[in-house]
Amino acid sequence: MKVISILNQKGGVAKTTSAQNISFGLKKLGKKVLLIDFDPQGNLTSGVGIDKRGLENTIYDLMKDRAFGLQNLGLDDIMVNKEGVDVLPTNIRMSKVNLELGGVPGRENLLKEILKEVYGYDYVIIDCPPSLDNLTFNALIASQKVYIPVQTEFYALEGIVELMDTIDLITQRMNEELEIGGVFATMVDGRIKLHNEVIEQLKEFFGERMFNTKIRRNVKVTEASSYGVSIFDYASRSNGAKDYLGLCKEILKREES
Ligand SMILES: Nc1ncnc2c1ncn2[C@@H]1O[C@H](COP(=O)(O)OP(=O)(O)O)[C@@H](O)[C@H]1O
Ligand SMILES: [Mg+2]
Structure with a gap:
């Protein structure tokens, strides 16, 4: 079981969109995937078509349960299966994490502990919040890999060092x-010179770690999430679907060779 965090502390760079479509792409390629929404905004939860306001329990409730040594909740109480991908959803209540768990010893290890109860998956994909705080630490401590989406804009490299x-x-x-x-x-957008320049800079900075696949701007990608489905279920012939499937194939090549 490989645990992968999708992280960049910048907002709006396609972390959530990528976490969703990578998970559904890997499922399409025959892998069993658990997808975790670890951002209190709950965009991923909505993106996969779960009503976040109506949630009785979330991944955060499970963390709190374990933090206080209770065993009142189990993974099954929280998990939702969406088109073959298991999802651990969240909502805004998770933003109380620093307030409620601030003084708990080992609070950075809660997700790692929970994932010890998980088995049978090939991949666990974690959608991180746009911050480098306790939640992100939990995700990174539970992970073997970090994948970093970068939007090819003028300030793309700003924040990368941090x-x-x-x-x-x-x-x-x-x-x-x-x-x-x-x-x-x-x-x-390959027609925009700046985008190509930023990609060259990223290649220089990250070398081999840069994926060859680029995710092109494609309105279908946004539409899919707004309808609560992946790009593969919304527009299987779109550039968005082609790009995310290409990325998933590259991921499997890296992770399984
Ligand atoms: N390939 C793409 N083409 C067009 N819009 C995209 C693409 N990827 C993401 N978006 C849109 O960009 C916005 C930010 O994406 P999101 O995944 O929420 O970023 P983050 O999780 O990093 O904050 C969303 O509105 C999303 O639908
Ligand atoms: Mg997000």
Whole structure:
């Protein structure tokens, strides 16, 4: 079982969209996937078609349960199956994490502990919040790999150093297994010179870790999430579907060779 965090502390770079479509793409390629919404905004939860306001329990309730040594909740109480992908949803109540779990010892290890109860999956994909805080630490400590989506805009590389420093810190102190598994460009328009320049800069900076597949800007990708389905279920012939499937094939090549 490989645990992969999709992380970039910038908002709006396609973390959530990628977490969703990578998960459904891997499922399409025959893999068993668990998808975790770890951002209190709950965009992924909505994106896969779950009503986040109506949720009785979320991944956060499970973390709290374990933090206080209770065993009142199980994974089955929270998990929702969506078109063959198991999802652990969340909602805005998770934003109380620092307030409610701030003083709990081992609060950075809660997700890792929970994932010890999980079996039978090939991949666990975690959609991280746009921040480098306790929730993100939980995700990174539970993961073997970080994948970084980068939007090819003018400030794309800003913040990357800070992100690398955080990953280094986790690697040195808390999870020596953790690696940057790959970096991919999102919302690319090949006609825009700047986008191609940023991709070249990323290749220079990340070398081999840069995925060859670029995710092009494609309105179908946004539409799919707004209808609560993946790009494969919404527009299977779109560029969005082609790109995410290409990325998933590249992921399997890297992770399974
Ligand atoms: N390939 C794409 N083409 C067009 N729009 C996209 C694409 N990928 C993501 N988006 C849109 O960009 C916005 C930000 O994406 P999102 O996944 O929510 O980013 P993040 O999770 O990093 O904040 C959303 O409205 C999403 O639908
Ligand atoms: Mg998001």
